[in-house]
Amino acid sequence: MRVLSLLALAVSPARVLAWGAAGHEIVATIAEIYMLPSTMSTLCAILNMPYETCHLAPIASWADRIKGLPIYRWANVLHYVNPLGDHPSETCSFGEHGWVGREGINLLGAIRNTTDWLVDGKDGANEALKFLIHFIGDLHMPLHLTGRDKGGTDVKVHFARRTTNLHSVWDNLLIAKAIRETPRNYTRPLPSRRVEGALKGSIYDSYVRQIVWEGLLGVWQDEIVEWATCPIPAQPSLYSSAQTVLRRLRGFPPDTDDLLVCPYAWAADIHPLNCEIVWPAQLNMTDYLVAEGNEPTTPLLQLDEPWYSGRIKQEFLIERLLATAGIRLAAVLNDIFGEDDDVTSLGPLVDA
Ligand SMILES: *[C@@H]1O[C@H](CO)[C@@H](O)[C@H](O)[C@H]1NC(C)=O
Ligand SMILES: *[C@@H]1O[C@H](CO)[C@@H](O)[C@H](O)[C@H]1NC(C)=O
């Protein structure tokens, strides 16, 4: 069965698109591992799925699938946030100069809105939940946090033998490579019902096991609580009222953060990666822009090289972003839907 679906994946162009969904599905799968049973049962009810066969991965990229539909056109701008004055790799600015577009109509505002929607228990929770699961994934993709050249979509590069763009390298190709290169020992189930219960025979099962085993149970185990926490928002009284109004008008600090969910604080931590590694300094010129319509005058930059994809792998960077997103998604949904007396029923991650 597994062999057949892998073959289908190799030959069917329709399924190749599904790679783009892999990142979102992995985030949802990691979140599911950390979800309280009471949370999960409420989520499944909202999604109209029977609890026994209910998973979040299949709906994690719903928000991308509906992008072409006219009735959802309003949501297209909610997948990213574009800070003004931001131009990686030279300048990374995240909100100091405000934001592009209408106030609050961006990825940060959308996470606030959909979270509130679920907390308030309004009609349309099904849609709000599918959006929230997707948007928390997008928040952890550094190129969804910059507007330069459409988040790198207009920047042509090479990745191995493909001609592609910088955005797609991060959306798809680095994850696809990591999935392909997951060490063989992760094809075996881990001694954990919690982990294995969230897996459902996907091409990325081994990769999720590796992220959990080496990352969440390994190098990051002491960081997880901090990932899931929101900093206490700055007190308005720290600013004079004139300053507060001015900063509001410029869109900073956004009124998106509180102790339940803090998209601004979380994204502000991730955004500098654009200047540190995501946007190579060599791509500072316009030669690579697809939007200009001209043939590149310089050979395209090859990103599947030790200095780039090699370093990203060595630093476990993609894995860390996926894991952080999963942990935060679980934390927010457990806070909203988990029952207090359920907190202890999550059980150990590794079975005795
Ligand atoms: C807030 O989320 C709800 C539920 O998905 C949606 O119907 C509404 O249009 C959103 N509002 C904004 C301003 O994005
Ligand atoms: C898989 O192999 C790696 C490298 O040898 C090792 O560090 C890791 O602990 C192994 N994972 C499991 C689940 O045994």
Ligand SMILES: *[C@@H]1O[C@H](CO)[C@@H](O)[C@H](O)[C@H]1NC(C)=O
């Ligand atoms: C772009 O980067 C290259 C290589 O790092 C450097 O030689 C060149 O001067 C830079 N160009 C601009 C316009 O900053």
